Amino acid sequence: MTYAKVCFITIGLLVPGIAAAQDLEALVQLHQMSLDMIWLILAAALVFFMQVGFALVEIGLTRAKNSGNIIMKNLMDFSAGAIIYWAFGWAVMYGTSVSGLFGSSQFFIRGADHFLLTDWMFQVVFAATAATIVSGAMAERTKFSAYLVYTVFITGIIYPVSGHWVWGGGWLDSLGFHDFAGSTVVHSAGGWAAMAGALVLGPRIGKYVRQGKDISVKAIQGHNLPLASAGVFFLWFGWYGFNAGSTLSGTDLSISHIAVITTLGAAAGAIGAMVTAWKRFGKPEVSMSLNGALAGLVGITANCDTVSPLGAVIIGLAAGLLVVLSIEFFDKVLHIDDPVGAISVHGVCGVWGTIATGLFHTEAGLFYGGGAALLGVQAIGAASIFLWVTGASLVLFLVIRKTMGLRVSEREELMGLDITEHGTESYSGFQIFTNM
Amino acid sequence: MTYAKVCFITIGLLVPGIAAAQDLEALVQLHQMSLDMIWLILAAALVFFMQVGFALVEIGLTRAKNSGNIIMKNLMDFSAGAIIYWAFGWAVMYGTSVSGLFGSSQFFIRGADHFLLTDWMFQVVFAATAATIVSGAMAERTKFSAYLVYTVFITGIIYPVSGHWVWGGGWLDSLGFHDFAGSTVVHSAGGWAAMAGALVLGPRIGKYVRQGKDISVKAIQGHNLPLASAGVFFLWFGWYGFNAGSTLSGTDLSISHIAVITTLGAAAGAIGAMVTAWKRFGKPEVSMSLNGALAGLVGITANCDTVSPLGAVIIGLAAGLLVVLSIEFFDKVLHIDDPVGAISVHGVCGVWGTIATGLFHTEAGLFYGGGAALLGVQAIGAASIFLWVTGASLVLFLVIRKTMGLRVSEREELMGLDITEHGTESYSGFQIFTNM
Amino acid sequence: MTYAKVCFITIGLLVPGIAAAQDLEALVQLHQMSLDMIWLILAAALVFFMQVGFALVEIGLTRAKNSGNIIMKNLMDFSAGAIIYWAFGWAVMYGTSVSGLFGSSQFFIRGADHFLLTDWMFQVVFAATAATIVSGAMAERTKFSAYLVYTVFITGIIYPVSGHWVWGGGWLDSLGFHDFAGSTVVHSAGGWAAMAGALVLGPRIGKYVRQGKDISVKAIQGHNLPLASAGVFFLWFGWYGFNAGSTLSGTDLSISHIAVITTLGAAAGAIGAMVTAWKRFGKPEVSMSLNGALAGLVGITANCDTVSPLGAVIIGLAAGLLVVLSIEFFDKVLHIDDPVGAISVHGVCGVWGTIATGLFHTEAGLFYGGGAALLGVQAIGAASIFLWVTGASLVLFLVIRKTMGLRVSEREELMGLDITEHGTESYSGFQIFTNM
Amino acid sequence: MKLVIAYIQPDRLNSVKQELYKKEIYKVSITNALGCGQQKGYHESYRGVDIEVNLLKKVRLEIAVNESFLESTLDAVITGARTGAIGDGKIFVLPIEQCIRIRNGDTGSDAIG
Amino acid sequence: MKLVIAYIQPDRLNSVKQELYKKEIYKVSITNALGCGQQKGYHESYRGVDIEVNLLKKVRLEIAVNESFLESTLDAVITGARTGAIGDGKIFVLPIEQCIRIRNGDTGSDAIG
Amino acid sequence: MKLVIAYIQPDRLNSVKQELYKKEIYKVSITNALGCGQQKGYHESYRGVDIEVNLLKKVRLEIAVNESFLESTLDAVITGARTGAIGDGKIFVLPIEQCIRIRNGDTGSDAIG
């Protein structure tokens, strides 16, 4: 950071006449590399910022007595995840492909040059996104140590393997599967792992109460909507890095198209969910509308490079509708307890975004006269990743449950995980009715 | 996101010797476009981030029982606003000009190329800023459905029309009106619409209590200063995109000047308000100082490209002073109830920033020997947009009041809009004295 | 912001053939300047964002009755700091060197060109970082007016002088001292000033209770862990600007390396602190783990340009271990009351990062066969800045204590600084047990 | 000496306080409470699941008074709190056997005011 | 008329409310409280410093009833709140001398229900 | 059996608890309250508008004791809470007619401790 040196170099490059044609060309090439690099690093920082968005959404939509635990899960799935992805995950995802199934080189990204480091930085925040999605669905009852173990496996194996299929040059890529920024690769993967986790874990005490032969569904209200809403805005903000960064190049002129599509998809998602909730429950519900914006974002992620603004609005509206119905379905029909709606937002709307690509792709989409070929491939891709992630996660969580235990005791759950798992209170001094 | 393809292109461009002079020139031109694009997209993301700043400031400075409603307003004025601005607003603002009064082409930004998409992305977040300013002044008593209707008109017509005058090549632009990043176009417009709204709506119950012949002014305290302060920092952060992005080019070397001026203006604004509050009320008040930073930012927005650092400090200090006096004036003299100070921060200080341009412009400003010409034009601009926005908004709000109703019932206001409008609680479980 | 003009220029540059070789070269040179500028301005915005991170961490880890005061301190140390650094601080740090001890020109950055403005913008946020670190250690008992006075001196003199030694071309720079982004220059400086402040100020009432001959150490719990954790994520996010921006050039290809190293260092720090706390206190403590992430970031700041990923992980883990032990040491042995752990995070881990550079530097580090030369210089640098900052700060705080008074009265401390210093409540309406 | 316990609607607190002042009763202690009574609750819905809220926010007053002040205290509370709508609240009067002012050890009727 | 004050575990509130409903006792006021009793607290640690928490969260009920309802009220609270573990809580019964319904000025036994 | 209700300054809670421990009184329930008494409030100002805050934060203790423990309980509270300044608070003693331990149904004097 000594100015003298920097200035010297810069001025050297700038004095007219000194720079020969050769030098000029080298400089322009440096600019190309720099534009790609700073674009991706800034985009990666934005995607990193989504971590605090996820944390606040989860904190806001659960009870005060578990906030500290949620903080720890979110801090640690990124921290442990980053270390694992450095040591292992990247190699499985982007290493030399073994029959298109998984990668197997570049462990510890040894010998990485500047290009690979840029890519790793952008990819690690994606891996952490997939990992942290699960946290929300398993909130308020998961053993912290079990969550740490889960983190290792999702970032080290489960996510990288299916990621390899699509982005690492694997078999789905060969088929022509289109998932621009990860509706399936990141979000569905996270969503299905979340589903597996919530299923193996069981619902929170008091969520589904057996009354005679019926099961009565209870609401367990989140304790801090302002934080949840800030979290949604943070996620939306970070998503500009998530989607527009996925050009992987700062000189790809489709960046502005992607940003516009992302904006419209998210906006339409919020509106779609609000309207749906208003119709179904009589009021424009806050937490559902917040979920709607996220649903729109997830839905547009796979296809933000290839759909039109009108397409984006339709995809978003549908995602908003879908997320409300899906949340109700998982809650009231399947009785899978997902405090924040992670399964519906990321799993279901991730699939929707993937399928929508086959419908709204302005060249190859069904609605644009492109036939059903792409649609078919998209369905195969969504289904195969559903099967892999759900299967692998079920095994993982069942093994954890059998061995170390996945869930805290009833007493710990009632007292709250903050005190029992971390020996802390999140809102010391505040009077909070804990029976709620 | 398949690396192979990207690398192929990049390497093709980079291998020395392959790139002929022609190619080099094309590449440099691509860089020019890319620099402009990524600069504007990143700046747009920063301006988008201001949305959560506005939401938190409004939440923090109002009562807990209305937080969920504020979230919904802020989520929806962006979401609905984005859709409207796509369909309609942009066309009115930047379409082919009809006598310099409004634009009338490019509805649904049909056929937009990469340049236009970049511009739209940057402009939609500005439109949303103007829209969301109003939310704060109308907080805690506005019907949610009425607010949605308002949103449609401000983003579709009111803001785009006056925006067209200045930035769309309209009559004020022809006059030489200088509003670099929108002290008047965005902030005053928002502020005057806020004033019209607050006026038509009337004060919150208990704010102005008639005691005999006098009206006694009561304080209705905000419930969460930490969130409000985070919101102010978020706004300040986003403002770097707002002001420095308004170069509309990433290779405009005045960007760093603008960032410096923005920093000094905001800092001076916070200090000015703190000192003023300290003198007037005996204590350095928190919420006033927070408003002061925003006042400084609004004040510097029109002129951050053309004033000196010293000018910025003076403009900021004056804005800080002004905002405190103005808040008191609207509250204690006019009895217009503006819970967050939106009218004073955006309306009044927006005008101040516009006028200050005529004074401190280092070339054409009165104080720099530039004569009163610019000052005159600035006054005309500020006045005409005041008239247009106030007039149009008054009509809009009066019509809404007459037809669907603008305000919730007394009972709803007392219970809080969270429960009555959205059927939710924002801080479930927390013990909160609601009589306060 | 009139599109017409911008487009004109751009198109002029783009039409092939028009741009002669000369023009092309000028354009490429413009791109070089622009890349550096927008990179640094964006990085500066990210570093500015750290301000809200600091504010929330401090708010979260202290009691509710002082939140408003913390907001004011954080708002004002940036605001006043920016003005001072403009008028004075920059000149002392980067002005013409007087015997390598301090700078003495460029007051009010008069005549600054675009380069200098860019640099100033990036530097002012660093100065503000150093200043705001102190706030946390002195929380809950410092007179607000005294804090303002402190701010003037740290941003005007204390920080700039030692900053000059390293980054302003002073004597430590000549020795070859390596502090890439400021483990010592910014963080240790802030940490040691914090230590001096906490020492002169004394502990909060009730923190160390004399029982007979023993002193019993009490916990004074923070009131809002969700906000504290958001603050930590914000700081981490901003740190990408802090470290990667310190290349001072957007075309320095080590940016991606730095971002990766920063990520791994922070992640390892969080893990290191969590494991240490788990071992020592039986539970994975939340606030310690949060401190751990910050400790890792501070530890990696000096050397993120020169260590390997493995080095980063080791440095981070050690910083995490160190921060827990150090916090306990200052609390339980030295009885210096530091509510947020600022001394340990910034002071101690800043030194660790500086020393670690001498160990892990991949070329000149002891562990990489580079001998002890660098290590020696690093130790000299850390020690001399420790002496300067601690000494100067002790004098400053002692003089303040003698003259205007540094600490609020016992009654004010018990009632809380929000009411007594600012006449406000931060959480109006919330039921909070204030005896805690 | 009597202890008057009153549950009132939160938004009536100010007017009750004013009525008490008029009667020169300056000492009162307040807590917030949730009440379940004749007043119907309301329905919220959270994420599509209906919630019947039947614990409504109330303010609980405690006013210790000498016998001679009892009537005016009750009057003041009733005047300040009554709206005529269900949910206005209840007043309970309990006997106090002893009253002590901590500051100076005063006891009995002297201590109460 | 009696005032039943009961301290119970927070998570027993719902079942106590249900038991009271069964006995047709619909009126109750609730505050939250911290209790210190036979039940052991727990240890937290904050930044390495041990904290002994012996004030545990409790819910405090107040139920004003006529004598005839007293037994069933006590039964209901006990049935709903008992788990058999230490910390289940206590019930205190105090005499009420007067009861007034603010809405209409009803007094005595009529007002209580 | 008596119910001791005491309003004290929040920052005296710890010393009151210690005094009670010394007298072997371990059971106490605590709520937070706002009190209006002889103690002057203070003025805040919010956005330039003056606010007179006359509801001050107090802590409310409830201690149920047998007659034999009454004196020592009162002593302990007074010793722990007294600073001699206005605002130290009040103690009210009310009669308890019945006391039940929910856990095992113990009643009367046995149940109280």
Ligand SMILES: Nc1ncnc2c1ncn2[C@@H]1O[C@H](COP(=O)(O)OP(=O)(O)O)[C@@H](O)[C@H]1O
């Ligand atoms: N018997 C009772 N025991 C305890 N609290 C009561 C009793 N009756 C009423 N309350 C309190 O008074 C409040 C108002 O009573 P409610 O029956 O709703 O209205 P009203 O008194 O106008 O009929 C209740 O919410 C509750 O807090």
Ligand SMILES: Nc1ncnc2c1ncn2[C@@H]1O[C@H](COP(=O)(O)OP(=O)(O)O)[C@@H](O)[C@H]1O
């Ligand atoms: N004598 C008393 N005075 C005031 N509150 C009491 C008294 N005894 C018990 N309590 C309240 O009842 C709660 C439960 O009492 P505890 O002794 O823990 O359990 P148990 O009644 O099962 O022995 C306490 O936390 C306290 O709130």
Ligand SMILES: Nc1ncnc2c1ncn2[C@@H]1O[C@H](COP(=O)(O)OP(=O)(O)O)[C@@H](O)[C@H]1O
């Ligand atoms: N008559 C009363 N009824 C109810 N609460 C009272 C009464 N008198 C005092 N208190 C409570 O005691 C607190 C302290 O009383 P105050 O008059 O301020 O001090 P002091 O008792 O030292 O004169 C009050 O804030 C209030 O909560």
